[in-house]
Amino acid sequence: MSIFVDESTRVVVQGITGRDGSFHTARMIDYGTHVVAGVTPGKGGRVVEGPGGARVPVFDTMNDAVAASGANASVIYVPPPFAASAIMEAAESGVEFIVCITEGVPVLDMTRAYAFVADHGVRLLGPNCPGVISPGKATVGIISGDIVTPGPVGVVSRSGTLTYEAVGQLTGAGIGQTTCVGIGGDPIIGTTFIDCLRAFAEDAETRAVVMIGEIGGTDEQEAAEFAGHSLDLPIIGFIAGQTAPPGRRMGHAGAIISGSSGTAEEKIRAFRENGIGVARRPVDIVHLTREALR
Amino acid sequence: MNLHEFQARELFRDAGMPVPPGRVATTPEEAAAITADMGGAAVVKAQVHSGGRGKAGGVKLAGTPEEAETHTRAILGMTIRGLTVHKVLLVPLENIAGERYVGILVDRAVQAPLFMVSREGGVDIEEVAATNPAAITKLRVDPRFGLLPHQAYRLGRALFDAPSLARQCAAVLSQLYQVFMNNGASLCEVNPLIATEAGEVKAIDAKVTIDGNELFRRPRLESLRDPDAEPLAETRARAAGLSFVKLDGNVGCCVNGAGLAMATMDLVKYYGGEPANFLDIGGSSNPDKVVAALEIITADPSVQVILFNIFGGITRCDDVARGIVEATKRADIRAPILIRLTGTNEARARDILAAEGFSAFTSMDDVVRAAVERAAA
Numbered sequence: 001m002s003i004f005v006d007e008s009t010r011v012v013v014q015g016i017t018g019r020d021g022s023f024h025t026a027r028m029i030d031y032g033t034h035v036v037a038g039v040t041p042g043k044g045g046r047v048v049e050g051p052g053g054a055r056v057p058v059f060d061t062m063n064d065a066v067a068a069s070g071a072n073a074s075v076i077y078v079p080p081p082f083a084a085s086a087i088m089e090a091a092e093s094g095v096e097f098i099v100c101i102t103e104g105v106p107v108l109d110m111t112r113a114y115a116f117v118a119d120h121g122v123r124l125l126g127p128n129c130p131g132v133i134s135p136g137k138a139t140v141g142i143i144s145g146d147i148v149t150p151g152p153v154g155v156v157s158r159s160g161t162l163t164y165e166a167v168g169q170l171t172g173a174g175i176g177q178t179t180c181v182g183i184g185g186d187p188i189i190g191t192t193f194i195d196c197l198r199a200f201a202e203d204a205e206t207r208a209v210v211m212i213g214e215i216g217g218t219d220e221q222e223a224a225e226f227a228g229h230s231l232d233l234p235i236i237g238f239i240a241g242q243t244a245p246p247g248r249r250m251g252h253a254g255a256i257i258s259g260s261s262g263t264a265e266e267k268i269r270a271f272r273e274n275g276i277g278v279a280r281r282p283v284d285i286v287h288l289t290r291e292a293l294r
Numbered sequence: 295m296n297l298h299e300f301q302a303r304e305l306f307r308d309a310g311m312p313v314p315p316g317r318v319a320t321t322p323e324e325a326a327a328i329t330a331d332m333g334g335a336a337v338v339k340a341q342v343h344s345g346g347r348g349k350a351g352g353v354k355l356a357g358t359p360e361e362a363e364t365h366t367r368a369i370l371g372m373t374i375r376g377l378t379v380h381k382v383l384l385v386p387l388e389n390i391a392g393e394r395y396v397g398i399l400v401d402r403a404v405q406a407p408l409f410m411v412s413r414e415g416g417v418d419i420e421e422v423a424a425t426n427p428a429a430i431t432k433l434r435v436d437p438r439f440g441l442l443p444h445q446a447y448r449l450g451r452a453l454f455d456a457p458s459l460a461r462q463c464a465a466v467l468s469q470l471y472q473v474f475m476n477n478g479a480s481l482c483e484v485n486p487l488i489a490t491e492a493g494e495v496k497a498i499d500a501k502v503t504i505d506g507n508e509l510f511r512r513p514r515l516e517s518l519r520d521p522d523a524e525p526l527a528e529t530r531a532r533a534a535g536l537s538f539v540k541l542d543g544n545v546g547c548c549v550n551g552a553g554l555a556m557a558t559m560d561l562v563k564y565y566g567g568e569p570a571n572f573l574d575i576g577g578s579s580n581p582d583k584v585v586a587a588l589e590i591i592t593a594d595p596s597v598q599v600i601l602f603n604i605f606g607g608i609t610r611c612d613d614v615a616r617g618i619v620e621a622t623k624r625a626d627i628r629a630p631i632l633i634r635l636t637g638t639n640e641a642r643a644r645d646i647l648a649a650e651g652f653s654a655f656t657s658m659d660d661v662v663r664a665a666v667e668r669a670a671a
Binding site for chain 1: 400402403405406407420436437438475478480505506507508510511537539541549550551552553554555556557559560561562563564569572574605607608609636637638657658659
């Protein structure tokens with residue numbers, strides 16, 4: 001099993017004719033993901049060719065794309081000024097799951113898009129995230145299939161490359177994954193740690209979860225408390241940014257310590273208090289996960 | 295991006311908020327002349343992107359133009375939390391009957407703008423939040439409807455008992471919400487918002503932080519950026535499309551991805567070293583970015599070793615390798631360079647590096663340990 005995406009996922013690529021959109025469309029198809037349509041306003045009627053002779057029809061609007069293809073998910077690669085609009089268009093089109101890869105979306109745009117998506121009962125992943133991959137089934141976003149392998153561990157992370165690092169180490173150690181989810185580094189995101197933990201807990205094949213957080217906000221603390229009270233699932237935690245100075249944005253818009261809130265220490269304490277094993281080094285993630293699976 | 299108080303005050307005034315007129319001085323003589331214009335007395339306020347200015351001696355009352363000159367001489371050039379003061383703001387003295395705190399920010403937990411107001415004004419609000427959270431009233435604003443009039447009045451009543459003051463306060467909050475939304479802010483704060491003895495509500499402080507993601511569509515705000523208010527290396531990094539924060543250690547770090555960059559710094563510390571910087575070269579890094587990154591790192595004289603940690607995904611390892619080779623040809627880099635790369639085009643990258651006499655690690659743990667050892671040697 002897996003969460004959020006699998007063999008039944010049928011994806012529309014929003015921004016399919018752009019540089020990132022076309023590149024990752026090819027990689028998703030190459031991995032076996034069902035990419036059934038693309039959208040670029042003004043370029044409806046074209047066809048994007050992919051590996052293995054794949055031909056993806058392009059539409060002007062999400063409504064047209066979903067009506068013609070029966071898609072149930074979308075992935076967004078459009079530039080930041082148009083990303084919130086693309087999210088809301090997708091929410092109205094009838095897909096159940098939206099992944100927004102775009103980095104640099106204005107936060108106030110996201111507050112409106114978030115409310116809109118919630119009203120439509122659609123799940124949004126991101127923005128500013130690497131997407132989601134269920135090894136052997138589908139990848140929606142930019143996570144490379146080369147570093148994953150099927151297995152019993154769920155991975156959820158706020159970061160991109162740090163996720164690859166952790167997943168790469170797991171795979172290298174022979175520990176496979178059910179699904180790897182990047183929830184994104186922005187302050188306003190559609191899917192939180194708690195959402196992912198809940199989904200992993202309901203997934204019959206996921207036997208342990210690796211949760212990779214970073215400084216800023218209180219999402220990790222809330223997730224730890226939720227897990228401590230409501231879940232019977234081994235969790236291994238890692239927090240990046242123990243050496244980050246307060247008040248400075250560390251790349252990600254959400255990675256900032258405000259006052260005494262959002263520090264790595266605070267998050268690590270919350271993990272410990274709720275029975276979550278804490279990896280001090282990335283390599284310890286592998287050791288702790290192996291123990292948890294025993 | 296943080297605005298200076300004098301810049302934030304202009305945004306407040308443009309929105310119609312009751313902000314007493316103030317003027318900026320860059321010399322003691324100028325401060326004296328402005329104070330004379332203001333009727334002979336003023337408050338002299340250091341203009342730096344830092345809280346705690348009062349405690350640091352950066353805010354002084356001047357009863358005469360001569361006093362304003364003396365205070366300004368003392369404040370200009372002083373360092374507050376590592377930042378040098380280049381400008382002061384002069385504002386009129388007020389007869390203060392009460393001080394309040396009002397602020398609005400994008401709150402991650404409620405996924406929306408959130409007002410926070412308190413009768414405990416004029417003090418550090420984070421301290422109030424820690425010691426007496428009940429003294430803070432919060433209100434989530436639905437961004438689709440904005441701050442509704444009855445909500446603004448409710449917050450006004452939370453701050454002031456007198457109906458006239460509550461009404462004035464409600465108006466100020468509505469204006470503050472407009473400033474927040476119309477400028478793409480992530481934080482707007484007035485501390486203190488005062489009631490004068492004459493029964494007027496006034497904003498005598500202003501703090502505004504703009505969401506960096508908004509600047510592409512707000513060139514006027516981008517032009518308010520003060521290059522003196524941040525280290526030169528950070529200005530250069532931004533121009534090169536890099537994300538950089540200077541730290542105090544001697545292990546220069548160059549990493550792709552913010553999370554991995556932080557984890558790399560942490561691992562340096564774990565093995566007993568100190569990172570010299572946070573540096574994220576971003577996703578699709580071309581060789582030029584790597585060259586710029588190396589120039590910025592090596593400009594820091596405390597750097598003893600340079601550590602590359604690249605997990606190739608969108609980032610192609612061969613691009614990074616070409617950048618390293620190019621940079622070492624352009625400039626004489628005296629610090630040793632230790633490289634870890636793995637992922638996309640790794641083999642090609644190793645060939646490029648080997649041709650120039652470099653070797654590369656495959657494990658993050660190994661390269662960090664080696665870098666810390668070299669820095670200590």
